[in-house]
Amino acid sequence: MKIAAAQLTCTPADVRTNVARAADLAAAARDQGAELVVFPELALTGYELAALAADPGLWTAADDPRLDPLRSAGIATAVNVALPTGGPRPAIATLVHDADGAHVTTYAKQHLYRHEQEVFERGRDDGRFELGGIRFCLGICFDNHFPRLPGRGAVDGCRVHLASSLYGTGDGIHERATVYPGIAREHGLYVVLANHVGPAGPWTGCGRSAVWAPGGALLAEADDRTPSVVTASV
Secondary structure (H helix, E strand, O other), X not given: OEEEEEEOOOOOOOHHHHHHHHHHHHHHHHHOOOOEEEOOOOOOOOOOHHHHHHOHHHOOOOOOHHHHHHHOOOOEEEEEEEEOOOOOOOEXXXXXXXXXXXXXXXXXOOOOOXXXXXXXXXXXXXXXXXXXXXXXXXXXXXXXXXXXXXHHHHHOOOOEEEEEOOOEOOHHHHHHHHHHHHHHHHHOOEEEEEOOEEEEOOEEEEXXXXXXXXXXXXXXXXXXXXXXXXXXXX
Protein backbone atom coordinates (compact mmCIF):
# COMPACT_ATOMS: atom_id res chain seq x y z
CA MET A 1 0.00 0.00 0.00
CA LYS A 2 1.18 3.52 -0.80
CA ILE A 3 0.53 6.13 1.91
CA ALA A 4 0.86 9.92 1.67
CA ALA A 5 1.88 12.46 4.29
CA ALA A 6 0.44 15.90 3.58
CA GLN A 7 1.64 19.28 4.73
CA LEU A 8 -0.29 22.51 4.30
CA THR A 9 -0.41 26.13 5.38
CA CYS A 10 -3.76 26.76 7.06
CA THR A 11 -5.94 29.83 6.86
CA PRO A 12 -6.61 30.61 10.54
CA ALA A 13 -10.05 29.53 11.79
CA ASP A 14 -11.49 28.91 8.29
CA VAL A 15 -12.74 25.34 8.09
CA ARG A 16 -14.14 25.50 4.55
CA THR A 17 -11.00 26.98 3.02
CA ASN A 18 -8.77 24.47 4.77
CA VAL A 19 -11.00 21.57 3.74
CA ALA A 20 -10.68 22.72 0.13
CA ARG A 21 -6.88 22.84 0.45
CA ALA A 22 -6.83 19.42 2.09
CA ALA A 23 -9.06 18.01 -0.65
CA ASP A 24 -6.65 19.28 -3.31
CA LEU A 25 -3.75 17.58 -1.51
CA ALA A 26 -5.80 14.40 -1.15
CA ALA A 27 -6.46 14.41 -4.89
CA ALA A 28 -2.74 14.87 -5.55
CA ALA A 29 -1.96 11.92 -3.27
CA ARG A 30 -4.59 9.79 -5.01
CA ASP A 31 -3.14 10.69 -8.41
CA GLN A 32 0.27 9.52 -7.16
CA GLY A 33 -1.22 6.14 -6.33
CA ALA A 34 -1.71 6.58 -2.58
CA GLU A 35 -4.63 4.83 -0.88
CA LEU A 36 -4.45 6.84 2.36
CA VAL A 37 -3.41 10.42 3.12
CA VAL A 38 -2.61 11.81 6.58
CA PHE A 39 -2.92 15.50 7.55
CA PRO A 40 -1.32 17.64 10.32
CA GLU A 41 -2.70 18.46 13.75
CA LEU A 42 -5.75 20.78 13.66
CA ALA A 43 -5.49 20.85 9.89
CA LEU A 44 -8.93 22.40 9.35
CA THR A 45 -8.49 25.45 11.58
CA GLY A 46 -4.79 25.89 12.12
CA TYR A 47 -3.38 25.87 15.66
CA GLU A 48 -5.70 28.67 16.78
CA LEU A 49 -6.50 27.80 20.38
CA ALA A 50 -8.21 31.07 21.35
CA ALA A 51 -10.54 30.86 18.37
CA LEU A 52 -11.31 27.20 19.05
CA ALA A 53 -12.12 27.93 22.69
CA ALA A 54 -14.42 30.81 21.74
CA ASP A 55 -16.28 29.41 18.72
CA PRO A 56 -17.85 25.91 18.73
CA GLY A 57 -18.73 26.55 15.09
CA LEU A 58 -15.10 25.65 14.34
CA TRP A 59 -15.49 22.20 15.86
CA THR A 60 -15.90 19.38 13.33
CA ALA A 61 -17.67 16.04 13.80
CA ALA A 62 -17.15 13.01 11.57
CA ASP A 63 -20.45 13.64 9.75
CA ASP A 64 -19.97 17.41 9.34
CA PRO A 65 -21.06 18.33 5.78
CA ARG A 66 -18.10 20.71 5.51
CA LEU A 67 -15.96 17.57 5.18
CA ASP A 68 -17.75 16.47 2.01
CA PRO A 69 -15.05 17.69 -0.43
CA LEU A 70 -12.46 15.67 1.49
CA ARG A 71 -14.65 12.61 1.96
CA SER A 72 -15.37 12.55 -1.79
CA ALA A 73 -11.71 12.77 -2.88
CA GLY A 74 -11.56 9.06 -3.69
CA ILE A 75 -8.89 8.23 -1.11
CA ALA A 76 -8.92 7.26 2.56
CA THR A 77 -8.13 10.21 4.83
CA ALA A 78 -6.90 10.79 8.37
CA VAL A 79 -7.65 14.43 9.16
CA ASN A 80 -7.14 16.08 12.54
CA VAL A 81 -9.84 18.42 13.89
CA ALA A 82 -11.30 20.03 16.98
CA LEU A 83 -13.98 17.45 17.74
CA PRO A 84 -17.24 18.11 19.63
CA THR A 85 -17.41 16.02 22.80
CA GLY A 86 -20.89 16.84 24.05
CA GLY A 87 -19.35 19.05 26.73
CA PRO A 88 -17.97 22.59 26.88
CA ARG A 89 -14.58 21.63 25.44
CA PRO A 90 -13.64 19.90 22.20
CA ALA A 91 -11.02 17.18 21.79
CA ILE A 92 -8.09 17.24 19.39
CA ALA A 93 -8.98 14.23 17.28
CA THR A 94 -8.13 12.40 14.09
CA LEU A 95 -11.08 11.35 11.95
CA VAL A 96 -10.45 8.45 9.60
CA HIS A 97 -12.70 7.97 6.56
CA ASP A 98 -12.30 5.32 3.87
CA ALA A 99 -12.09 6.00 0.14
CA ASP A 100 -15.89 5.89 -0.12
CA GLY A 101 -16.25 8.55 2.57
CA ALA A 102 -17.47 6.20 5.32
CA HIS A 103 -16.33 6.96 8.87
CA VAL A 104 -13.86 4.29 10.05
CA THR A 105 -12.66 5.49 13.46
CA THR A 106 -11.92 8.52 15.62
CA TYR A 107 -8.92 8.93 17.91
CA ALA A 108 -8.71 11.75 20.49
CA LYS A 109 -5.33 13.01 21.70
CA GLN A 110 -4.47 11.60 25.12
CA HIS A 111 -1.41 13.70 26.02
CA LEU A 112 -2.30 17.38 25.82
CA TYR A 113 0.58 19.83 25.56
CA ARG A 114 0.77 22.62 28.16
CA HIS A 115 -1.83 25.28 27.28
CA GLU A 116 -3.92 22.69 25.36
CA GLN A 117 -5.05 21.40 28.76
CA GLU A 118 -6.99 24.65 29.28
CA VAL A 119 -8.91 24.33 25.99
CA PHE A 120 -9.44 20.64 25.20
CA GLU A 121 -10.68 17.41 26.74
CA ARG A 122 -8.13 14.63 26.59
CA GLY A 123 -8.86 11.29 24.99
CA ARG A 124 -8.79 8.08 26.98
CA ASP A 125 -8.67 5.31 24.37
CA ASP A 126 -6.08 4.25 21.81
CA GLY A 127 -6.90 4.52 18.11
CA ARG A 128 -6.82 1.56 15.75
CA PHE A 129 -8.17 0.72 12.31
CA GLU A 130 -7.54 -1.65 9.42
CA LEU A 131 -7.30 -0.76 5.75
CA GLY A 132 -6.28 -3.03 2.89
CA GLY A 133 -5.31 -5.76 5.33
CA ILE A 134 -2.89 -3.49 7.23
CA ARG A 135 -3.48 -2.51 10.85
CA PHE A 136 -2.82 1.12 11.84
CA CYS A 137 -2.37 2.99 15.12
CA LEU A 138 -2.68 6.73 15.70
CA GLY A 139 -0.90 9.45 17.65
CA ILE A 140 -1.21 13.23 17.68
CA CYS A 141 1.90 15.41 18.13
CA PHE A 142 2.82 15.34 21.87
CA ASP A 143 1.32 11.83 22.11
CA ASN A 144 4.30 10.59 20.15
CA HIS A 145 6.70 11.66 22.89
CA PHE A 146 5.26 8.86 25.05
CA PRO A 147 6.70 5.60 23.66
CA ARG A 148 4.11 3.40 25.33
CA LEU A 149 1.43 4.71 22.96
CA PRO A 150 2.94 3.41 19.69
CA GLY A 151 4.34 0.49 21.67
CA ARG A 152 0.81 -0.64 22.52
CA GLY A 153 -0.05 -0.39 18.84
CA ALA A 154 2.87 -2.61 17.87
CA VAL A 155 1.89 -5.20 20.49
CA ASP A 156 -1.67 -5.09 19.14
CA GLY A 157 -0.49 -6.07 15.66
CA CYS A 158 -0.26 -2.64 14.04
CA ARG A 159 2.28 -2.15 11.27
CA VAL A 160 1.92 1.60 10.61
CA HIS A 161 1.79 4.52 13.05
CA LEU A 162 0.11 7.70 11.77
CA ALA A 163 1.16 10.97 13.41
CA SER A 164 -0.71 14.24 12.82
CA SER A 165 1.58 16.89 14.29
CA LEU A 166 2.79 20.47 14.54
CA TYR A 167 6.53 21.04 14.81
CA GLY A 168 7.90 24.52 14.36
CA THR A 169 11.22 25.95 13.37
CA GLY A 170 13.81 25.98 16.15
CA ASP A 171 13.57 23.18 18.73
CA GLY A 172 10.77 21.54 16.77
CA ILE A 173 13.17 20.63 13.97
CA HIS A 174 15.29 18.56 16.36
CA GLU A 175 12.27 16.94 18.02
CA ARG A 176 10.75 15.97 14.69
CA ALA A 177 14.04 14.45 13.52
CA THR A 178 14.50 12.30 16.64
CA VAL A 179 11.05 11.28 17.90
CA TYR A 180 9.66 9.69 14.74
CA PRO A 181 12.59 7.61 13.48
CA GLY A 182 12.95 6.61 17.14
CA ILE A 183 9.42 5.16 17.11
CA ALA A 184 10.24 3.27 13.92
CA ARG A 185 13.43 1.82 15.44
CA GLU A 186 12.05 0.99 18.87
CA HIS A 187 8.75 -0.54 17.83
CA GLY A 188 9.39 -1.85 14.31
CA LEU A 189 6.65 0.32 12.80
CA TYR A 190 6.34 2.33 9.65
CA VAL A 191 5.83 5.92 10.83
CA VAL A 192 3.97 8.56 8.79
CA LEU A 193 4.36 12.17 9.98
CA ALA A 194 2.14 14.97 8.65
CA ASN A 195 3.32 18.44 9.73
CA HIS A 196 2.37 22.06 9.16
CA VAL A 197 4.44 24.24 6.88
CA GLY A 198 4.44 28.02 7.34
CA PRO A 199 2.44 30.03 9.92
CA ALA A 200 0.57 27.89 12.46
CA GLY A 201 -0.78 29.86 15.41
CA PRO A 202 2.18 31.02 17.50
CA TRP A 203 4.64 28.91 15.51
CA THR A 204 5.99 28.51 12.01
CA GLY A 205 5.63 24.91 10.90
CA CYS A 206 8.91 23.43 9.74
CA GLY A 207 7.33 21.11 7.16
CA ARG A 208 9.36 18.02 6.27
CA SER A 209 6.43 15.65 6.46
CA ALA A 210 7.91 12.21 6.10
CA VAL A 211 7.67 8.43 6.18
CA TRP A 212 10.12 6.14 7.99
CA ALA A 213 10.50 2.38 7.63
CA PRO A 214 10.73 -0.06 10.53
CA GLY A 215 14.28 0.36 11.80
CA GLY A 216 14.26 4.11 11.18
CA ALA A 217 15.30 4.48 7.53
CA LEU A 218 13.81 7.55 5.85
CA LEU A 219 11.63 6.58 2.88
CA ALA A 220 10.24 9.97 1.80
CA GLU A 221 10.42 13.57 3.01
CA ALA A 222 8.87 16.87 1.93
CA ASP A 223 10.72 20.16 1.95
CA ASP A 224 10.45 22.89 4.60
CA ARG A 225 8.42 25.43 2.60
CA THR A 226 5.91 23.93 0.16
CA PRO A 227 2.35 22.68 0.77
CA SER A 228 2.60 19.20 -0.75
CA VAL A 229 2.34 15.46 -0.28
CA VAL A 230 5.04 12.81 -0.16
CA THR A 231 4.30 9.13 -0.63
CA ALA A 232 5.93 5.83 0.28
CA SER A 233 4.94 2.17 0.08
CA VAL A 234 4.42 0.13 3.24
